[in-house]
């Protein structure tokens with residue numbers, strides 16, 4: 001194939017370890033929320049989330065309810081909102097830094113310098129994506145990306161989402177190379193006629209798909225697709 005015009009990247013399991021979310025971000029929010037609820041009780045966003053918890057579970061202790069949801073990893077509106085507020089405060093204060101896989105930033109720099117467009121597609125919101133890439137151990141790397149896309153473009157297991165992103169960027173969908181650790185997402189992108197490659201990070205214990213090419217890191221992607229790589 002020819003060199004892609006756009007490389008579209010998933011985050012969790014692709015550019016950042018799955019463990020970062022579960023072993024760093026979730027515990028950070030769990031530890032930060034009691035103080036956040038106490039000290040910023042008048043913040044309208046916090047007030048609204050707490051009110052919503054009360055509507056869902058009348059008479060409950062909001063903090064106990066939050067802990068219960070977190071223990072079950074529930075994706076529920078007020079919990080997501082409060083976690084988002086805690087993470088924003090953590091990243092902005094410097095208490096939290098995103099630990100990307102070490103091959104990611106060097107490789108993305110080489111690809112960008114070669115004129116390849118780069119974009120993010122993650123189920124985390126665009127603001128969460130910017131927060132994460134804005135506060136990495138390598139500093140603010142948001143400038144590497146030409147676009148940030150989330151579920152507003154559609155689900156990651158839906159081929160139409162990849163066509164929509166290609167249209168938005170202004171490239172042919174066949175000129176997009178999508179990188180993810182999840183087979184079903186790669187299936188959808190391949191159905192949309194993107195080139196795809198699975199990241200099988202040993203640290204994440206990813207199971208290789210038997211239908212798509214797979215590599216263990218971004219230099220592996222460069223080798224497989226004939227892209228410039230890191231010397």
Ligand SMILES: [Mg+2]
Nearest residue numbers: 010012013181
């Ligand atoms: Mg992933």
